Amino acid sequence: xxxxxxxxxxxxxxxxxxxxxxxxxxxxxxxxxxxxxxxxxxxxxxxxxxxxxxxxxxxxxxxxxxxxxxxxxxxxxxxxxxxxxxxxxxxxxxxxxxxxxxxxxxxxxxxxxx
Amino acid sequence: xxxxxxxxxxxxxxxxxxxxxxxxxxxxxxxxxxxxxxxxxxxxxxxxxxxxxxxxxxxxxxxxxxxxxxxxxxxxxxxxxxxxxxxxxxxxxxxxxxxxxxxxxxxxxxxx
Numbered sequence: 001x002x003x004x005x006x007x008x009x010x011x012x013x014x015x016x017x018x019x020x021x022x023x024x025x026x027x028x029x030x031x032x033x034x035x036x037x038x039x040x041x042x043x044x045x046x047x048x049x050x051x052x053x054x055x056x057x058x059x060x061x062x063x064x065x066x067x068x069x070x071x072x073x074x075x076x077x078x079x080x081x082x083x084x085x086x087x088x089x090x091x092x093x094x095x096x097x098x099x100x101x102x103x104x105x106x107x108x109x110x111x112x113x114x
Numbered sequence: 115x116x117x118x119x120x121x122x123x124x125x126x127x128x129x130x131x132x133x134x135x136x137x138x139x140x141x142x143x144x145x146x147x148x149x150x151x152x153x154x155x156x157x158x159x160x161x162x163x164x165x166x167x168x169x170x171x172x173x174x175x176x177x178x179x180x181x182x183x184x185x186x187x188x189x190x191x192x193x194x195x196x197x198x199x200x201x202x203x204x205x206x207x208x209x210x211x212x213x214x215x216x217x218x219x220x221x222x223x224x225x226x
Contacts, residue, residue, distance in 0.1 A: 034214065043120070043218030044158070044203060057213075059115075090157065094207070094214055101146050101207060103214055105157035 002027035005105025006091045013113055019064075019078040021109050023091030026072065030094045033074040034103070035066055038088040050074060085114045117142040118206050120217025128225050133191040134225060135220045137204035140185065144206040147187045150221075152201045161202075162189070194224045 006023045013019060025031050027045040032051050034080035046059045056066050063082060067075045074091060091106040117140040127133050139147075145166040150158035164178045164187065171178050175194075180187040183210045191198055201221050207214035 036216070044216040046213075046215060049213055092214075101163070101214075102148065102160045103150070103158070103205075105159075108157055 002093070002095070002104065004091060004093050004104050004106045005107060008109060009107060010110045011112070013081050015083055015113055016080045017057075019076070019081050019085070019111070019112075021076040021091075022090055023074040023106055024072055025074075025093045028072070028093070028095070030071060031095075033068065034092040034094065035057065035074065035076045036090045037093060038090060038108075040087070044090065048076070081113045083113050086111055115216045116144060116206055116208075116213065118204060118215050118217040120204050120220060122220060123218065124221045124223075126223040126225065127194050129194060129196060131192050131194055133198070133224075134220075135189045135202055135204065137187055137189075137217050139155040139215075141206070141208075142182075142185065143164050143208055144207070145209055146168050146207045147178070148205050148207070148214075149176075149178060150203040150205065150216075152203065158203055170217055188205050191222075194222075196224050198222060199224045212223075212224070 003026045034049045035047040038044050050056050050068045053068055064078050089109045092103045094103045120137045148163035149161050151161045152158040160223050161175050162178050164180050175192050176192045201219045203219045204215050204217040
């Protein structure tokens, strides 16, 4: 079966520090991978999506970046965090089945920038 | 690009009453509309979905309707129970789940 792992679960970082969140998927190949951010009490904002190795599409221009060095690995990064980067970050894998197309989410990373 | 709007942002109902959440989408190429439920502190999980070739779908107490012409789709929960309390997200995506865009979410409170 397919599983998605995301870490760390929680992170407290000072302003200006770098960020690296990692997401890996097991049990499938060539998955469509996504990074979403959920600010407190708000919806899921699409940040990046990737349809293959080295293919990254950005939805929201900001100081975050994403990379896909391997087929089942998706990384969210920042060189210098801002206070406004605080939020709940979710990695997701979307299965493109004929009957059901479902997004499977990682456990999420709660990032607090202080 | 696709934009999904969801209303209301907060909904409070009495146990046993019905709850309706509405969404609109902008891109006519979207053909798949899932709904996710996110309980407190947990990740969103798919609860029901509908494809653009279907107008209505029902699964026990929940149902979804889709009006392609108006680009509207709705979630209906009947006989609500306290465990239905959660944040619900609608979403729209292109064929194959490419680029799934979520609504802002609706926080549903079911009062016992």
